[in-house]
Amino acid sequence: MTRSFFGTDGIRGRANGTITPELALRVGQAAGLVFHRGDYRHRVVIGKDTRLSGYMIESALQAGFTSVGMDVLLLGPVPTPAVAMLTRSMRCDLGVMISASHNPYEDNGIKLFGPDGYKLSDEVEREIEALMTSDLTSRLAPPAGLGRAKRIESVHARYIEFAKRTLPRQLDLEGLRIVVDCANGAAYKVAPEALWELGAEVITIGDEPDGFNINHEVGSTAPEALVRKVRETRADIGIALDGDADRVLIVDEKGHLVDGDQLMAVIASSWQADGRLSKPGIVATIMSNLGLERYLAGRGLELARTAVGDRYVLEHMRAHGYNLGGEQSGHIILSDHTTTGDGLIAALQLLAVLKAQDRPVSEVCHCFEPLPQVLKNVRYRDGQPLKNDSVANAVDAARERLGSNGRLVIRPSGTEPVIRVMAEGDDRDLVEQVVGEVCDALTRAAA
Template sequence: MRKYFGTDGIRGRANGIITPELALKVGQAAGLVFQRGDHRHRVVIGKDTRLSGYMIETALVAGFTSVGMDVLLLGPVPTPAVAMLTRSMRADIGVMISASHNPFEDNGIKLFGPDGFKLNDEVEREIEALIDAELHKRLAASSDLGRAKRIESVHARYIEFAKRTLPRSVTLEGLRVVVDCANGAAYRVAPETLWELGADVISIGVEPDGFNINKAVGSTAPTALVEMVRERRADIGIALDGDADRVLIVDEKGHVVDGDQLMAVVARSWKEDERLTQPGIVATIMSNLGLERFLGGLGLGLARTAVGDRYVLEHMREHGYNLGGEQSGHIIMSDYTTTGDGLVAALQILSVVQRSGKPVSEVCHCFDPLPQILKNVRYRSGEPLRHDAVVTVIEQARGRLGQSGRLVIRPSGTEPVIRVMAEGDDRNLVAEVVDEVVEAVSKAAA
């Protein structure tokens, strides 16, 4: 177990876990780890729209400059923009201040290496060790302190990058698109990108006030988007999360399309165009068994990883895949990006829709998902999954599902809950199995 880093950077309650003191130390530790070579070192820092972003940003600037790194401040931008600009601006490290889909009270610090990829476990452990070390002897001399400045052209650069992921012949003219930016980091860039590509754009979740990020909007709360798509008779709805690294789609009938279906759409399209670098895609243990069966019907495989887009990407890089993602809507297309990019993924879906001439409900319904039930059990401390009674119930549950289903139990990497997921052909059996495991875990966690 690591002390600070979870499955997606450092995350927690602002001024609870994520304090100015911690942010300062993270800046110092990460700055020292990435000071390699004798050039002038620099870091780019982006953030979403949470109130606490100001506090954390300022503390990070103090940390990085105190060890001699120059800081380029990007302001509110999507996480994938930070990854892209880390490479484009030849920075030594990139930082995104965000807690993704969490409520405004939370915040987090995501780190990217100079190649634009999220850090691996080994580098994160190296940073953790320095966070707890005495760093006052390693601070820069007064004459070597870093400088900080704000970059003004960020939004235009990212919009052009996103547009270039589509061929120039592709236009969105004739499409009425509702985009929900979750009052988050993409509130400016997503609507403008879609408009510049020719779409008739209707925007919601584009009035951030520091408190309303992900509040009743965005990919984790698509009800508002569903209602707007139906009300305005739109062709498609696009729901991003707070830092815009994930996306869900709503079809013209108001049905929500998750990441599994979106990966299926792109996989089928790229197979037809001979664009897949491997005969398959990468997803996590949470992706529906229906996706695996659909891909099998196309002659494609599904490689599964632990939950977390970083693990998907690590497997993609190690084994040469160029498409992967998560059911939650993190879609990674390594031909274009080094991390999940909700806007770029949405553009690929829109491109398929335009080429097909069919409604979104037909294009984005590739398979009927198997009944899948997920429940969370909150706990305060301890390791309830190690209790003998829980182990026994889990073994019995897996035996009952047999070869026709799957059971996945895992602690969350971002909050103190244990997630219990089961799927199979028999919905009643799946429900019984989940309830039995949840009851056992709840008793052990009490």
């Protein structure tokens, strides 16, 4: 069954385009009915980031859930991982995060979490979709069975304490000057407060949301402002979150970016030394650099690869018993602590290593030299260019030329008519050549 609403990370689109009050109402009703099992008061928590459209969507979801008899606990602006945590902590049947993550303010989205704090399975999402397109009139709650709504005031303190408890009790961040970029998003209060409570000197940017400026020239997808601030203030480290704070990138004391691959390498090495890895390896996507794979292999650790998307990383982690995984983009999943990516908690794990080793970020976070990596996109109008014989021949030839010293990854975009061609290897000139040849073949096939 083809899914009409849900993508790889919930429902996402333009506010009052794809994401309308009517859609949010139907999501609330359908999801509420799916999770309305048993004879007790059912509850759902709803969090959001700082987009203007969050008010509209929150109200519509609240109406949908209460109309089918679910009580609603409103959290206000909080990180996505806080919603996952509070869904479990508050014994709720369902958690909802209203966010389009790193997208601009015009977009928004709806992410759903089950009572265990994990994102819903494809099967459950299909069940919700089926209900969304059906007539629910006869399944609405009677007047006496309607749900209530309540705003929860202690959310920030709960999440901050949860994040701090992922560190050893005796550890503090005294002596560290930290610049944190909150992307004018969901973590604009909790991230600076948590770092300050741990003893750091905190300098904050991207902490003045106005409904329109989320991710605008700030955050993990636009780290230039953080780089400038780290250099200007001579900070020890810069931490960049995205709009819903489920991903993180780091800037070292010299103003150089540190991506998710290097962060995973640091945490994996630290956890291996402490005996904390549940398996001798980690999980990452096909986009993680080959340099990470070689670094881990040198330490006797495996790199298990999945399709692109933190959802697939987490599925593999749960199925095979890994407790560390993530993406090059900064989604880091630490399943001993969280059920989804958590930018703040990943940053805290790095800070713990910095304190233990008493070395600068530029040294701690340069675990390996990334291999040259080239990514190009080929747009097409229709058809299936990847099934063209000339394209298949070009791909085979490219893989043969790269041999065991490189990788070629070709994947269609899930949201637009684009095919992404990525290659990496020891020889940059060769990498650029094979990517160019495959892209040329795709362009001719798509003409």
